[in-house]
Amino acid sequence: MTTIRSRMLGLAVAAIVTFAAANPAQAAFVNGGFETGDFTGWTTSSGTLANVVTTAPGFSVPDWNPTEGTYFAYLQAGGGTGVYTLLSQTFAALAGDVLSFDIFFDAADYIPFNDNGYANLIDADTSTVVATLYYQDVASVGDFGADGWTSVSHVIAADGNYKLEFGVTNIGDNNLSSALGVDNVALNAEMNVIPAPAGAVLFGLGLLSMGGARLIRRKQVA
Numbered sequence: 130m131t132t133i134r135s136r137m138l139g140l141a142v143a144a145i146v147t148f149a150a151a152n153p154a155q156a157a158f159v160n161g162g163f164e165t166g167d168f169t170g171w172t173t174s175s176g177t178l179a180n181v182v183t184t185a186p187g188f189s190v191p192d193w194n195p196t197e198g199t200y201f202a203y204l205q206a207g208g209g210t211g212v213y214t215l216l217s218q219t220f221a222a223l224a225g226d227v228l229s230f231d232i233f234f235d236a237a238d239y240i241p242f243n244d245n246g247y248a249n250l251i252d253a254d255t256s257t258v259v260a261t262l263y264y265q266d267v268a269s270v271g272d273f274g275a276d277g278w279t280s281v282s283h284v285i286a287a288d289g290n291y292k293l294e295f296g297v298t299n300i301g302d303n304n305l306s307s308a309l310g311v312d313n314v315a316l317n318a319e320m321n322v323i324p325a326p327a328g329a330v331l332f333g334l335g336l337l338s339m340g341g342a343r344l345i346r347r348k349q350v351a
């Protein structure tokens with residue numbers, strides 16, 4: 130009996146160790162909060178319209194400040210009508226990973242000059258848009274309006290190589306350039322990793338309590 134229990138406990142411990150060893154390496158964004166004070170790890174389309182800043186003036190709202198740390202990315206339209214100021218980073222992710230970031234759109238314009246800003250999840254191998262994670266335009270936030278910092282999170286559906294891309298553009302003419310702010314970009318493996326070890330731990334605890342109950346019973350008998 131003792132031998133069988135020992136073997137079961139051994140199997141449970143082995144299961145826990147196996148699950149722990151199987152945890153994928155945390156795929157993390159490089160400089161996801163822009164705390165290097167520059168675009169290290171990121172790709173931008175413009176050296177003058179994309180900047181890492183500590184604060185930025187709101188067009189008709191209070192100044193913008195980071196949601197995480199000291200810096201955030203501030204993208205301004207101005208490259209032309211329909212010409213996007215872009216910020217992107219490629220990353221590898223597993224199904225269940227949670228992609229998250231904070232973002233705002235600050236409209237400097239009025240309808241019919243419907244400037245817009247977006248965040249797209251793109252398949253890095255095929256360059257197709259997998260999901261639009263965020264979209265705002267002058268029509269949605271109102272003339273000279275802003276939505277305020279917005280937290281976005283998205284569960285990755287399939288293993289793959291992805292690109293997270295942010296863009297903002299003028300529409301109608303190239304005046305009164307609207308802006309997009311980004312901070313706190315992260316990829317967390319929680320959804321993917323926690324259930325298996327938790328299940329293994331519960332399985333192990335169940336066996337331990339079974340063994341404990343037997344020990345107690347044996348003591349009572351003795």
Ligand SMILES: [Ca+2]
Nearest residue numbers: 162197198200
């Ligand atoms: Ca930051």
Ligand SMILES: [Ca+2]
Nearest residue numbers: 238299304305
């Ligand atoms: Ca404009």
